[in-house]
Amino acid sequence: MxxxxxxxxxxxxxxxxxxxxxxxxxxxxxxxxxxxxxxxxxxxxxxxxxxxxxxxxxxxxxxxxxxxxxxxxxxxxxxxxxxxxxxxxxxxxxxxxxxxxxxxxxxxxxxxxxxxxxxxxxxxxxxxxxxxxxxxxxxxxxxxxxxxxxxxxxxxxxxxxxxxxxxxxxxxxxxxxxxxxxxxxxxNYETAVDGGRQMLWGLFKKIVIADNCAPYVNTIFENYGDQSSGTLILGVVVFAFQIYADFSGYTDIAIGVAKLFGFNFKRNFNYPYFSVNISDFWKRWHISLSSWLNDYVFTPLAVDLRNYKKYGIFAAVFITFLLSGLWHGAGWNFIVWGGLHGLFYIPVIFSKKRFTAISTSKGIKNTNSLKDLHRMIFTFGMVCLTYIFFRAQSLSHAIDYITTIFKGLFTSNVFDIALPNIVLLGLIPLLILCEWVQRNEEHGLSISKINFPIARGLIYTFLFALILLFGASPAPFIYFQF
Incomplete structure (x- = not known):
């Protein structure tokens, strides 16, 4: 169901x-x-x-x-x-x-x-x-x-x-x-109402954002040989928002439903695309899995390899991410996806700052500001690179996709970009803006502090209208396959 x-x-x-x-x-x-x-x-x-x-x-x-x-x-x-x-x-x-x-x-x-x-x-x-x-x-x-x-x-x-x-x-x-x-x-009426709001926000992300991203992403990845470099790059970026809206949307609905029955789930996403480095990203993305791997894989390995100091920690991190890749899918492309995230940890491990655990389910206060924008964009770019392996059907498919991007950089049609539909061009930035404004709240629709019922009602109506407008063909959640 x-x-x-x-x-x-x-x-x-x-x-x-x-x-x-x-x-x-x-x-x-x-x-x-x-x-x-x-x-x-x-x-x-x-x-x-x-x-x-x-x-x-x-x-x-x-x-x-x-x-x-x-x-x-x-x-x-x-x-x-x-x-x-x-x-x-x-x-x-x-x-x-x-x-x-x-x-x-x-x-x-x-x-x-x-x-x-x-x-x-x-x-x-x-x-x-x-x-x-x-x-x-x-x-x-x-x-x-x-x-x-x-x-x-x-x-x-x-x-x-x-x-x-x-x-x-x-x-x-x-x-x-x-x-x-x-x-x-x-x-508890207030908790139930907040659960309903979180469900609405999750449905908006899933139905309006993720399900509209899917046809565009599918077309590009299935016909990558016929696309320009710009289109291929944009396809990966759109996939980043598809998988985030899809998976975090499911989590929002799950947490909201649990609240309706008086239960409290741990947070699973904390606005991960506002991360300033890969370590920060994995403290914000799929927190329940990354904290599980931290407690039951990384920490025991780090203890066993403590005599090797930072090199032992690197080995523990790398093995943990390889297992994370294998958890996500039975394919070498998923293992490479995990391995790349492990490699991206090298600067964190060998930096002068004290190394911390790879993830935590504790609350992270979003103190990032626009002055950190260049770091957020760079981190997002690294994550998008790994997404090519995550989305591809096989390792060879991912390698061909990347090769086609680089080959296209030397042709005249590099900027010949097949744009997604007008809905995505408007709604993805709207999603980013809403989550940036709400980055210190539990979810994007935590608007109980707005003291104007009419304003809250208009927001609910707007989201309901979008869901009804774009909800004719419900698609399975991506993480069902994992």
Missing amino acids: LFNSIEFFLFLPIVFCLYWFVINKNLKLQNFLLLTASYVFYGWWDWRFLSLILLSTIVDYFVGLQIHKEENTKKRKRWLWLSMGFNLSLLGFFKYFNFFITSFIDAFNTVGYEMDYFSLSIILPVGISFYTFQTMSYSLDISKRRLEPTKDFVAFATFVAFFPQLVAGPIERASNLLPQFFSKRKF
Whole structure:
């Protein structure tokens, strides 16, 4: 079920009314309703894959109890490896089986051993990368004695499958989300209204910005050999806003829906295109994933490699970003995308300033001003370069795309740019302006401080009109494929 579908806008009010007006006095029934609604939400796509979520839930629920109960360190690690092995095997089979098989065959063919290619028709379950990471962090935190397991299976199952963030995050930690299932929820009008505003802002970004960027970007990347250098560069820039509006739009809707039910999710985006360097960017982009990798990959590696000082930190950062690339997709282009971000960290690591962790979910005050504009543009340019590998269908496609850009720089049609439609030319700058003005607010539509109801109403009406005007053909969210 898509957030931008008719089905969801029928589904949400039904669940909301049952939750607040029928069973609002019974916490356990509320949790059970959310679990049922979450399974309906996910099963709407393909009910067969509900078995994977349920199986992952059962394994990590019982493994968590065993890890906590076990005092012997070696035995506790065995239970942890059972959880890690199960979840990574699940993820590896459905997401990476064909990639590893073809890479293995390519390696042998390169050295002269001819092998036939084969692959399986494996459907990638939506959201598998998100909920497996969420359950793995639960087991890891219990193993490190940072968290006590819950004995309430329904609450734990709802934590794993909670529908607002099930298929594309944020990747919530048990330490933040799980206790909320045990706290009495009371309807808060102001919080619900702010959740509605954040949903509206997310729908605007997704439907009006991202879905209008998609046809332009698709045409350029599919026909890159026929385009000028200027058009190819502009295509990458437009894709940068497409993927940001698409993914952060999903996050805004997810956080807004959670607020409607009395839950608080961690922030996942903090205006990343106003970053002044790559380190700053990764503190603002997909914060739930980057903080997960920081805590469970980078920090342990940095500790193990501490004797190598800055070189050890660089190795830890580079490995972390390679894994980030692999998490995003089963392809060498994604691995190169991650590797480039790791390489771009070299100036940060070897600078005289004290090196800090690669990401944080803590609040970042946006003190950047227009005097930092040149740094923001340079950082945005580096991010756009990596986006070529992210958007391309393969590594060879990305390399050809970049080669075509450089070849076109020496031709007369370098500035012959195929502009996107007039909607994007006007609305992308509007998005940038709104987020710049709101850069110290939680989201772009945090306008409760405007004391003129008519002004707020006009803003809501304008956004609703744009959504209705451009919402005829809803498209899946990009991060569903991860």
